Amino acid sequence: MGFCYGVKSTIEKANSCLKAGKKENLPAYSIGALIHNPDITKYYEKEGLKVIKKPEDGEPGFALIRAHGIPDQLREDFVKAGYKLIDSTCQNILTTKNSIRRYYKEGRKIIVLGVKNHAETLCLLGTKTEEGEDISCLFVSDRDSFKDVSSVLDPDTPVLVVTQTTFPKDLYIQVVEEFSSYFSNIVIGNKPCRSCLIRQASALSLANECNAVLVVGGKNSENTLNLANTVKQTGKPVWLIENSKQIDDKLLEELKKFDKVGVCSGTSTPGGIIEEVIAKLYN
Ligand code: SF4
Structure with missing residues (x-):
């Protein structure tokens, strides 16, 4: 029961974001709903933490990146537009993004397993190299979409498979089993949290x-x-x-x-x- 450490850190940083906004007389935002809990989101909105999705939704101020993280391009867009970012992307997700960068550099194809349009999945899919190059990833959401991957990648293609941390465990095991029996050179980058x-x-x-x-x-x-x-x-x-x-x-x-x-x-x-x-x- 209770918050995981990633959500705990987001709540602490939401408080810092509000405080910084008040101190510098600037607006404070959360990029996307703060956490997946309507009572908490409402409470923070009432305190002044407005939810926005893109830089054009507000005037530059302090903007919190919640635990799920955001795609790298969106991060750049916020910085370019003059926002000061307070980053509470969970360490587990940052580590996974670093694995994507590292293995992509080594020549592996990247496969992201996740729920379609989930914020964390979008964050992983939107990973860029340190040099700013977009990393193109294949997306898999269930056992059926495995067929799409196997139709474009040969079994001897070196691949990295990473998953959204909250992906259902049983489905994760099934999909990873399918991948492991198809690909001869596979690295599993992470597991559900x-x-x-x-x-x-x-x-x-x-x-x-x-x-x-x-x-x-x-x-x-x-x-x-x-x-x-x-x-x-x-x-x-x-x-x-x-x-x-x-x-x-x-x-x-x-x-x-x-x-x-x-x-x-x-x-x-x-x-x-x-x-x-x-x-x-x-x-
Ligand atoms: S990965 Fe997600 S569930 Fe796990 S600690 Fe981080 S925020 Fe919480």
Whole structure:
């Protein structure tokens, strides 16, 4: 439960961004929704952290790069337009981008595994070399798109495969197995993030121990959706809620049918929201 270290750092830097904006009398922004949690995003917007997507959406000021990171070209565009960037791209993602640069230089083709249009996937796909050259990557989102890759690359092509850190673990294993049996010279650059894997394992043991499970987190959060799917696969009833307000009378009636209800949460769900959910359930 609670924030992963990447999200924790983004929240700390969001506070620094607001502070810097106030001190220098400049606007403060988040490039994309701060985290995948609507309550937190709303709170920070109210505090003055406006969400923008591109430089033209605002006047230059302080702009926070959230944990997912942004494509390198977009980073350059913000700097050119006069913004001061506060970077909270998670270290795991920065390391993966460096692997892409290194292995591309060594002549490998780069394959990015991820959810289509997810911010982190776009950040990985938008990696440039240190010299500023665009690195063209092949994108794979499921087992079917593997066929597209094998139709353009020979089995002896040297490849690097990297994944979005919140990609579903089981699908990741299946796709990597397919790649490993096709390519003779393959480097696997990273794996789904440990923080997410630990939560998925916990959700599974919770589902086995309880009669029903509530997953608390943003409905647009990939790792929260993975938790709900993990529970679903055990056949136990599962509900995905964003906060305690979503535990209405109807849901309470449903939950009363079970002796033991488990609660787990995604990596971007704040502790306060989880505590409110638990308090409501106890009451
Ligand atoms: S889930 Fe993992 S990779 Fe993503 S922000 Fe959190 S710590 Fe970083």
